[in-house]
Amino acid sequence: MKFGSKFFLTVGLITYFEVKEQQQIKVKKKNKTVFAIPVPASLQVSLVTGQLHTEGRGGATSEGLFPASQPHIPATNGVVLLGAKEDPDCFVLCHVSTMSNRMAGGRETCLTLIGFILTCLKMVASAKSAPEIPTIDQAYSKISNSITVEWATVPGATSYLLTAEDGDTVIETMVANSPGTVTGLKAATLYEITIRSISAAGRSQASPPKQAKTVLAAPILEVSSPSSDSILVQWEAVYMATGFSVSIMRANGLGSIWKENTTNTSLTFTSLEAGTLYTIKAYAWNANGIPGDDSTCNQRTSPRAPANIQVSFDSGALKASFSWALAEGAFNYTVMALSDSSELTCSTAFSSCTISSLQCGTEYLISVSASNDAGSSKSSSEVTLKTVACAPGRVTIQEDPPGHLSVAWSNVDLGDYYVVFVKSDDGLEVHCNTSLTQCNFLSECGFTYFISVFAYNKAGQSPLGDIFNYTTAPCCPSDINPVLVSSDRVEIVWSPVRGAELYETKAADGYNTVECNDTAPGCTLSALECDTKYNITVYSFSEVRGSNMSCTPQFITTAPCSPEIKNVSRDAFSMINVHWRSTNDDATYTVTAQGEKGLYQCSSMGESCTMRGLPCGSVFSVTAVAETQAGRSLPSYSVPLETVPCCPTGLTVTQITQSVINVSWTIGRVAQTHVAVLESHTGQSKCHTHQNYCLLGCITCGINYTVTLKAISATGLTADCSYQSYFSGACCPLGVKLYRLGSNGIRIYWQASRGSASYSTDLYGSKGIFTCTPSAGLSFCDVTEIPCGDVYTVMVSPVAETGLKLTFCPKKIYSGKASYDSLSKTNPELRSVN
Numbered sequence: 001m002k003f004g005s006k007f008f009l010t011v012g013l014i015t016y017f018e019v020k021e022q023q024q025i026k027v028k029k030k031n032k033t034v035f036a037i038p039v040p041a042s043l044q045v046s047l048v049t050g051q052l053h054t055e056g057r058g059g060a061t062s063e064g065l066f067p068a069s070q071p072h073i074p075a076t077n078g079v080v081l082l083g084a085k086e087d088p089d090c091f092v093l094c095h096v097s098t099m100s101n102r103m104a105g106g107r108e109t110c111l112t113l114i115g116f117i118l119t120c121l122k123m124v125a126s127a128k129s130a131p132e133i134p135t136i137d138q139a140y141s142k143i144s145n146s147i148t149v150e151w152a153t154v155p156g157a158t159s160y161l162l163t164a165e166d167g168d169t170v171i172e173t174m175v176a177n178s179p180g181t182v183t184g185l186k187a188a189t190l191y192e193i194t195i196r197s198i199s200a201a202g203r204s205q206a207s208p209p210k211q212a213k214t215v216l217a218a219p220i221l222e223v224s225s226p227s228s229d230s231i232l233v234q235w236e237a238v239y240m241a242t243g244f245s246v247s248i249m250r251a252n253g254l255g256s257i258w259k260e261n262t263t264n265t266s267l268t269f270t271s272l273e274a275g276t277l278y279t280i281k282a283y284a285w286n287a288n289g290i291p292g293d294d295s296t297c298n299q300r301t302s303p304r305a306p307a308n309i310q311v312s313f314d315s316g317a318l319k320a321s322f323s324w325a326l327a328e329g330a331f332n333y334t335v336m337a338l339s340d341s342s343e344l345t346c347s348t349a350f351s352s353c354t355i356s357s358l359q360c361g362t363e364y365l366i367s368v369s370a371s372n373d374a375g376s377s378k379s380s381s382e383v384t385l386k387t388v389a390c391a392p393g394r395v396t397i398q399e400d401p402p403g404h405l406s407v408a409w410s411n412v413d414l415g416d417y418y419v420v421f422v423k424s425d426d427g428l429e430v431h432c433n434t435s436l437t438q439c440n441f442l443s444e445c446g447f448t449y450f451i452s453v454f455a456y457n458k459a460g461q462s463p464l465g466d467i468f469n470y471t472t473a474p475c476c477p478s479d480i481n482p483v484l485v486s487s488d489r490v491e492i493v494w495s496p497v498r499g500a501e502l503y504e505t506k507a508a509d510g511y512n513t514v515e516c517n518d519t520a521p522g523c524t525l526s527a528l529e530c531d532t533k534y535n536i537t538v539y540s541f542s543e544v545r546g547s548n549m550s551c552t553p554q555f556i557t558t559a560p561c562s563p564e565i566k567n568v569s570r571d572a573f574s575m576i577n578v579h580w581r582s583t584n585d586d587a588t589y590t591v592t593a594q595g596e597k598g599l600y601q602c603s604s605m606g607e608s609c610t611m612r613g614l615p616c617g618s619v620f621s622v623t624a625v626a627e628t629q630a631g632r633s634l635p636s637y638s639v640p641l642e643t644v645p646c647c648p649t650g651l652t653v654t655q656i657t658q659s660v661i662n663v664s665w666t667i668g669r670v671a672q673t674h675v676a677v678l679e680s681h682t683g684q685s686k687c688h689t690h691q692n693y694c695l696l697g698c699i700t701c702g703i704n705y706t707v708t709l710k711a712i713s714a715t716g717l718t719a720d721c722s723y724q725s726y727f728s729g730a731c732c733p734l735g736v737k738l739y740r741l742g743s744n745g746i747r748i749y750w751q752a753s754r755g756s757a758s759y760s761t762d763l764y765g766s767k768g769i770f771t772c773t774p775s776a777g778l779s780f781c782d783v784t785e786i787p788c789g790d791v792y793t794v795m796v797s798p799v800a801e802t803g804l805k806l807t808f809c810p811k812k813i814y815s816g817k818a819s820y821d822s823l824s825k826t827n828p829e830l831r832s833v834n
Contacts, residue, residue: 130202131157134195137178139212144187144293147212149195150179154204157197163206164191174198187217187292188240216241216284216292223299225374228274231299233282234266238292241284245291251277251298275303275329275372303330303370305380311366315388315460318360322368323352327377330370337364337385360390360463361413389415389455391465392437397451399472402550405441407432407451415455415462423450445475445548446498446540474499474540476551477521485631487530487559492538493522500540504547507534507556530561530633531584559631560584563624565591565639576611576641578602580624587628593620593641616646616719617669645671645711647721648692655729657808658701663709664693671711671719678705678726701731702753730798732809733759733779738794745784746814748772750796752779760805763814764793773799791815 134157137150149162164171164182166189173182185191190213194206219235226232233246246267247259260267272278278301283294306324313320322335337344337355339362346353358364363386367379392409399405407420420439423429425448432439443449448471455462477494484491490507505516505523509532516523528534537553563580570576578591591609593600597618602609614620619642623635648665655661663676676694678685680703687694699705705726711719731753739747748761761781763770767790772781786792792814797805 130204131155131197131199133204134160134197134207136193136195136207136210139193139210141185141212141214144215144217145185146181146183147185147191147193147214148179148181149193149210149212151195151207153178154197156199156201157204158200159198161196161198161203163194163196165194166191185214187214187238188286189214215290216286218293218295219244219282219284221280221282221295221297223280223297225299225302226268228302228304228377229272230268230270231272231278231280231301232266232268233280235282235295237265238284240286241292242287244282244284246280246282248272248278248280251279272301273328274301274377275327275370276301277329300329300372300374302374303327303372303377305377306330306333306368306370307380309366309368309380309383311383311385313385313387313459315462317356318358318387318463319354319356320358320364320366320385320387321352321354322346322366324368324380326351327370329372330377331372333368333370334376335366335368336379337366339364358387360388361415362387363414386414386457386459388459389413389457389462391462392418392453392455393465395451395453395466395468397468397470399443399470402445402473402548403443405443405449405470405472406438407441407453408438409453411437412455412462414457414459416457417455419454419456419461421452421454424448425450443472444498445472446500446542447472448499471499471542471544473545473548473550474501474542476540476548477503477538480536480538480554482556484524485556485559487561487633488528489524489526490528490534490536490556490558491522491524492536492556494538496521497540499542499545501543502541504539504541505536506539507536509534528558530558531587531628531630533557557628557630560587560626560628560633562634563589563626563636565622565624565636568622568639568641574614574616574644576614576622577608578611578622578624578639579608580636582607582626584626584628584633587626587633589624589626591622591624592635593622595620595641614641614643616643617671617713618643642670642713642715642717644717644719645669645713647711647719648674648709651707651709651721651723653707653726655699655806655808656695658729658732658806659699660695660697661699661726661728662693662695663687663707665709667692668711668719670713670717672714673712675710675712677708677710679708680705699728701728703728727800729800729806729808732798732806733796736794736796736810736812738812738814741782741784744786744788745782746786746794747780747782748794748796749780753798758799759796760799761794761796764795765790 132154134151134154137152139147139149141147147164151160160175160177160180162173162175162180162182164185166186171182171184173180175181182193190211192209193212194209196206197204217238219238222234224232231248235244238244243261243263245259245261247257248269249255249257258269260269277298279296279298281294281296284292286292304327306327308325310323311320320337324333332347332349333351333353334345334347335353335355337358339359341362342359344355344358346355363384366383366385369379370377389412392412392415394410396408397405405422407422409418417433417435418437420432421429422431422441424444430441432441448469451468451470453465475497477497480492480494482490482492492505502517502519503521503523505525507514507525507528509529514525514527516525523538525536534556535553536556537551539547539549539551541547561582561584563582566579566581568576568578576593580589582589588603588605589609590601590603591611593611593614595618597615600611600614600620602611619640621638622641623638625635626633646668648668648671650666652664653661654664661678663678665674673688673690674692674694675686675688676696678696678699680700682700682703683698685696685698687696705728707723707726709721709723711721733750733753735749735751737749739749741747746763750759758776759774759781761772761774761783763783763786765786767787770783770786772783774781793811794814795807795809795811797807797809799805
């Protein structure tokens with residue numbers, strides 16, 4: 001036993017001390033070293049008691065219990081021994097504090113712990129009345145680290161000190177009574193056992209020794225379960241052991257015990273139940289067959305591999321759930337999903353678990369192992385799990401020809417077949433199943449189609465890949481309707497079509513192209529050529545797909561060109577002839593004369609036409625319009641037209657005198673002046689006046705005249721108005737003579753003139769008018785019963801066929817103063833007074 005520089009105390013039975021220069025104190029008994037104490041190089045020895053033999057530079061020997069005769073003597077090796085002369089075998093050995101050489105010669109206290117020394121002195125003093133020495137009845141060992149001692153009780157003893165020595169070490173134990181056990185011993189070691197009784201007066205001498213040997217140590221076991229039905233027990237060799245006994249049984253006490261003896265240091269128990277806790281006990285025996293300590297431990301066999309593995313795959317979440325039958329004794333289960341590129345696991349204490357984040361298009365080998373504190377089972381029989389195929393990639397969409405969509409994609413691993421879903425933006429969805437890598441669909445213009453491709457196998461549907469959208473070309477307008485077609489402009493409209501964001505309208509005539517772009521479903525094409533056939537196409541346009549170039553053109557011909565009136569002429573029959581110039585093909589021309597009196601037209605496919613029946617005295621605006629199947633042209637520039645003045649109505653010819661007549665009329669429309677003409681074979685009489693009458697002289701009586709009247713407008717247009725012939729009045733009779741017929745009668749006689757058929761005579765007096773109409777063919781007329789004494793005016797007038805009497809003939813005055821009886825008697829000629 002080695003000591004440091006701190007205080008240390010050892011008490012024991014010592015024969016003598018031997019201090020040597022090796023700076024070590026050895027305590028010997030019967031020439032056997034018990035223990036050694038290292039001694040520092042500088043030590044102050046204060047007190048030495050007992051028989052002390054010192055070799056070196058310093059030391060002391062003394063009898064009794066007192067301080068040394070030479071205090072403060074430096075000693076290289078030194079201890080303090082306290083004892084009594086009566087019992088030289090009883091010493092108290094005290095190790096004293098180290099002191100520095102520099103302290104020599106000064107006042108120092110040798111013992112650092114005075115109180116402790118006093119305790120030592122008390123112990124020495126107590127030895128004067130020690131109790132009796134006990135006698136050991138037996139000493140034996142049942143445990144490898146202890147020996148049990150039995151003895152007879154010593155009167156007065158309050159405790160006992162057991163000492164076990166094996167030649168190298170001394171082990172002491174204080175016990176109260178018999179039996180007592182010394183522990184902390186070495187296994188399989190022979191010990192010499194002594195005992196001392198202790199009382200308040202002290203302690204006895206040591207008893208006679210008795211030898212006892214500790215039993216073999218227990219093997220230190222290492223156990224494991226290499227398989228589900230075996231346990232391997234291993235241990236290191238045990239000192240003095242010649243054999244080993246190992247037993248195993250179920251920890252719950254059920255079943256039998258299996259015991260094996262062996263000289264080896266390992267043993268395997270087989271045919272055990274899987275997942276079961278076993279208790280293993282082992283001990284060694286020596287050459288005499290005496291068993292040593294036993295070691296006990298528990299070990300569980302590893303579980304069997306789980307059976308009845310079920311796999312449920314969630315294709316949407318790409319995870320799989322696994323379940324199995326519970327294995328006996330398993331604490332935990334581990335599922336391993338192994339593929340060419342990854343290894344996934346899940347662990348659980350239950351009968352199911354789930355592995356997420358599986359990869360699509362992958363084949364996994366699934367194994368399940370159970371484990372407990374003994375280890376893991378073998379993996380179960382592998383189950384194959386094929387996940388859903390990955391979403392097809394490299395998807396291409398083509399529309400060729402229009403109306404046909406072709407969807408193609410790349411092949412994927414584990415894909416048994418494919419389904420393509422095509423959904424239009426109006427909600428209609430169609431799909432296609434195929435084991436190939438292409439599907440064809442009918443498409444419509446102006447739709448956006450959302451396309452997704454899925455791969456399928458027994459595991460289900462592949463994850464959703466990219467959703468592609470494809471917009472077809474916008475529809476072409478089909479109901480193009482020209483609402484206005486003119487000579488230089490075409491206005492067309494159509495119904496809006498799906499997908500069109502803009503409309504491009506082009507009109508081409510083979511030389512030039514006119515374009516119109518608008519978002520509205522209509523367009524007005526202007527600056528076109530008249531009477532020209534245009535190829536008009538309306539293209540629909542979308543920003544995504546561009547223009548739909550498959551739209552069908554429509555041919556529209558512009559309205560004809562406007563004719564140009566070259567002249568307007570009148571013929572002798574008051575017909576209006578209109579002539580024009582035109583460049584149209586197959587056009588019908590309509591000439592319109594429009595004025596206050598109405599509208600008059602004539603039509604022709606040539607370059608002239610004639611209008612009849614225009615009212616006189618009117619002003620017209622004459623225009624010409626060309627018309628074809630394409631439409632009507634704009635009117636030509638207008639040409640003014642003035643018709644001749646209207647002929648007067650109510651023409652009256654009144655004979656004023658035999659050679660003068662008065663022609664009067666109602667002024668016709670527009671007429672400003674008139675020319676009246678009387679014409680016969682004898683000559684012509686004419687009058688030009690701005691009034692509504694005219695006097696014509698030099699008229700020959702009794703002749704038929706032709707009366708004409710010309711109406712002349714302010715612009716000089718003349719209307720020739722012809723009337724029925726006019727018969728001038730008959731000539732006044734010549735040679736009018738009067739004859740008396742008594743007192744109250746008169747005969748009027750005349751000579752018939754040219755042209756007169758009948759005459760009428762009138763006597764105008766203050767007392768009345770007397771008229772006489774002769775018989776036909778006679779040239780006289782008698783007027784009777786006229787009052788006498790009155791003055792009469794007599795006029796013989798020719799009577800026209802109309803019965804009108806001419807009043808312009810000469811008159812004769814007759815005085816009725818004379819009275820005659822009879823005309824036949826005297827028949828005197830009456831004198832007229834002019």
